[in-house]
Amino acid sequence: MLHEFADLMDMHGDIxxxxxxRRAARSIEALDQSIEEIIREGRLRQIPGIGEGIASILMEIVESGTSKELERLRRTFPPGVAEMMRIPDVGPRSAVKFYHELGITNLEELKDAAEDGRIRKLSGFGERSEANILRGIRLIEQQGSRMLLSDALSKGSAIVEHIRSYGFPLVSVAGSMRRMMETIGDVDILVGTSHSVDAMEAFIAFPNAVDIIVRGESKTSVRLSDGTQADMRVVPEISHGAALQYFTGSKEHNVKLRRIAINKGLRLNEYGLFDSAGVNLVAGLKEDEIYRLLDLQPIPPELREDRGEIEAAARNQLPRLVTQRDIRGDLHVHTILSDGHDTMREMAMAAMKRGYDYVGLTDHSASLRIANGLDVDELLTSLEQARQLSNELNFPIMRGAEVDILEDGTLDYPDEVLDQLDYVIASVHSRFKMSIDQMTERIIYAIKSGKMQILGHPTGRLLGRREAYAIDLDAVMEEAARHGVAMEVNGFPERLDLNDMGCRRAKEKGIMVVLNTDAHSEEGLDNMHLAIGTARRGWLEPENILNCLPYPDIKDALAR
DNA sequence: GCCGTTTTCGGCCCGACTGTTTTCAGTCG
Known part of the structure; x- marks a missing residue:
């Protein structure tokens, strides 16, 4: 509703x-507590961006389900006018003009008007504007949702490689990809060079670029064959760090940073940090310099969401975020025994090759028929095989299982079998549509069994495909804390579950987290960087993460 | 409407590109 307010304010020209x-809406979206709870505790006004006016609107909305002021504003424009602003290049000014001067009230009528050549009669519009509007409408009609981080990263690195091959060394991905957001809208590429024209040529020559959206001296955008938009910005080498900072975002982070610069009598833009006259360059080549000169610790990209990182950096209290080097092993790995593609030996050797100290093999339990879950005999046989393989390779293989949490909250193997395992990842793979109370109770019952060490993909979401199941994550985490159960961050590209905010909550509650890949093949082990990115966005440090422990400490920790 | 290491009033990030115009408004990120 606050976003709707914002749209309406926009149409009224009140920026x-x-x-x-908008800011208040984003603040609320970033909360990990319900707004009702915050109102009950009387802490509404403590949320940044919420003052007297918006606080009273929020209380009215929570109490009555609506706002008188919102309803009044809604009557000032038909609902379809805001809808038109979804079209690229159509903003509030244009949408309102279409409504006032042509009586257009929705997308359908706008499409007709553009096809009939009525738009070009408006001052400031011509034939090209009409064509763009029609193209834009087609685009939002067929528009897919945001892409997975994993897909964006591979597209991004393909473009980076392509441009590098033309002899440009300073090429980086920026934007939400660099912040490791779980889904990505478009691919942002930055090039530092004084040969901007040649760099643009190289970009446009990318084989997968099928359409040029905009083309200028410092910015070019193309559409890839699958509909993805890719933007490239070019700046002189000397500005590369400033531009990287700027184009990495987030927008909210940057706005706050610029305000800090202004308060210090400086100016910040994508070309550098300047004195207040905007003449003398103070910093620009290195990203870290920008932060330091603003009296801030350099802030890792994954934290740049204006969720307190700037304040922490000012106090010199940024977390020391986990890195790939801190990860000593992968504890969620499937083999050909259940639904994996490769053998225990292949997976163990693949883990060795990646420099890990150990690996944990965790095939599915019997109930998960679709994944060829192991029955008790198969499991016990595999434990013995794993023991022998571990000796032969002289590499610690921990013998676990991914055990289903059944509908009633019991685990899918008898206790005496579970006791023979080094550890148990317990996961929900069935009956996702239970009520929040039932699902929460189901998982808490499993935790109370004392037979599980890790809760696998705790919310069950599949990005772009399936919502998280209804669950009271706070209640689950509190029970997990009591029983020493760790939460998994599952690095499977469409899971990333826990998500970033979930990691932060776990950290606040003092719960250990495990970064796993849920690999079903050797290559699957390479998804660890996605789990790490998610953990970093959740402010996690090595001490919060179970599999940062070396062997045999990890084994002791799991046994405890 | 919000906010304060100049401020309780008067600011609110800033530059690139397009399409329309002959200097700029609108949109975007």
Missing amino acids: FRRNAY
Whole structure:
């Protein structure tokens, strides 16, 4: 509703109110507590961006389900006018103009008007505007949702490689990809060079680029064959660090940073940090310099969401985020025995090759028929095989299982079998549509069994395909804390579960987290960077992460 | 509408590109 307020303010031309409502909406989205709870505790006004006016609107909405002021504003424009602003290049000014001067009230009518050549009669519009509007409408009609981080990273690195092959060494991915957001809208590429024209040529020559959206001296955008938009910005080498900072975002982080610069009598833009006259360059080549000169610790990209990182950096209290080097082993790995593609030996050797100290093999339990889950005999046989393989390779293989949490909350193997395992990852793979109370109770019952060490993919979501199941994650985490159960961050590209905010909550509650890949093949082990990115976005440090422990400490920890 | 290491009033990030115009408004990120 605050976003709707913002749209309406926008249409009325009140940019400052629009920004205020937008900011308040984002603040609330970033909360990990319900707004009702915050109102009960009387802490509404402590949320940044919420003052007297918006606080009273929120209380009215929570109490009555609506706002008188919102309803009044809704009557000022038909609902379809805001809808038109979804079209690229159509903003509030244009949408309102279409409504006032042509009586257009929705997308369908706008499409007709553009096809009939009525738009070009408006001042400031011509034939090209009409064509763009029609193209934009087609685009939102067929538009897929955001892409997975994993897909974006591979597209991004393909473009980076392509441009590098033309002899440009300073090429980086920026934007939300660099912040490791779980889904990505478009691919952002940055090049530092004084030969901007040649770099643009190289970009446009990318084989997968089928359409040029905009083309200028410092910015070019193309559409890839699958509909993805890729933007490239070019700046002189000397500005590369400033530009990287700028184009990595987030927008909210950057706005706050610029305000800090202004307060210090400086100016920050994508070309560098300047004195207030905007003449003398103070910093620009290195990203870290920008932060230091603003009296901040350099802030890792994954934290740049304006969720307190700037304040922490000012106090010199940024977390020391986990890195790939801190990870000593992968504890969620499938083999050909259940639904994996490769053998125990192949997976163990693949883990060795990646420099790990150990690996944990965790095939599915019997109930998961679709994944060829192991029955008790098969499991016990595999334990013996794993023991022998471990001796032969002289590499610690921990013998675990991914055990289903059944509908009633019991685990899918008898206790005496579970006791023979080094550890148990317990996961929900069935009956996702239970009520929040039932699902929470189901998982808490499993935790109370005392037979599980790790809760696998705790919310069950599949990005773009399936919502998280209804679950009271706070209640589950509190029970997990009591029983010393760790939460998994599952690095499977469409899971990333826990997500970033889940990691942060776990950390606050003092719960250990495990970064796993859920690999079903050797290559699957390479998804660890996705789990790490998620953990970093959740402010996690090595001490919060179970598989940062070396062997045999990890084994002791799991046994405890 | 929000906010304060100049401020309780008067600011609110800033530059690139397009399409329309002959200097700029609108949109985007």
